Amino acid sequence: MNDWVKSGEIAGKARGYSRILVKENASLKDVAEKIENKIVELGGKCAFPVDLSINEMAAHYSPDVDDKSVFKKGDLVKVDIGVHVNGCVTDTALTIEVNSDKNKKLIDASEKALEEAIKLVGVGIKVNEIGRVIKEVINEHGFSPIINLSGHSLDKYMIHAGLTIPNYDNKNETKLKKGQIIAIEPFATTGVGRVTEGKDSGVYGLISVKPVRDANVRKILKYIEEKYKTLPFCRRWLVKKFSLFHVNNALRILETNGIVKGYKILPEESKGLVSQSEHSLIVGGEVLTRDQPT
Secondary structure, eight states: OHHHHHHHHHHHHHHHHHHHHOOTTOBHHHHHHHHHHHHHHTTOEEEEEEEEEETTEEEOOOOOTTOOOBOOTTOEEEEEEEEEETTEEEEEEEEEETTOOTTHHHHHHHHHHHHHHHHHOOTTOBHHHHHHHHHHHHHHTTOEEOTTOOEEEEBTTBSSOSOEEOSSOOOOOOBOOTTOEEEEOOEEESSOSOBOOOSEEEEEEEOOOOOOSOHHHHHHHHHHHHHHTTSOEEHHHHTTTSOHHHHHHHHHHHHHTTSEEEEEOEEBTTOOOEEEOBEEEETTSOBSOOOOOO
């Protein structure tokens, strides 16, 4: 259990660090890499590439190799951070509005929903009860939860380990068990409350190891398997080790052959603004990912 606690402490410090970095005219790519480097500096590893999803983008926007974008005043930035220590994964997220408080109520909606959900968590609590509280709190603030995004159980080298923690009452009466590691993840939106698939994110996950003919592709596949195992990785990371040409060729071949899958950016269906708040916790125990000073 010590590795879970350490993972959460590092995530909490990286989360606090992100509040300093996300500011007007800062480069998205630089911010993502500074957070990722901080995780390593603190003794952890990234469980997935740092996501910096802005405004109507709810999830899965991680800066790609050639990303030149910067934060603008008023941007509503979801910072989603994953850490692992020896495979023990914690997942946390917060929303930062750049040099503005226009959408403070929307941010408060997801944060308050998370806090109320955490208060409810205990051994024997049904997951749909958590979802009902999340929806009620978000609705009380005048917004809608995103119903096709959810929290989840965590396990070694697994971010989504089988159990869904919904953001509404989905009628699932599965009860939480003592010692489970879960992430609760409310999303509040001004839109209709659903996400759809957008563009490619440059983030991938290994799903099945199969033989490949090309020697360069084999080399990159071996690196992915050894370095990231079942956890998501990105093109931006691979080009630190291999040429962009070989990385792009390998990812194309590996995806075509069902060896890796690409993740899509997830915008809100009606282009509504989105806020997100997330913590990982032990059922019957502590919240692991609270903000901590670095």
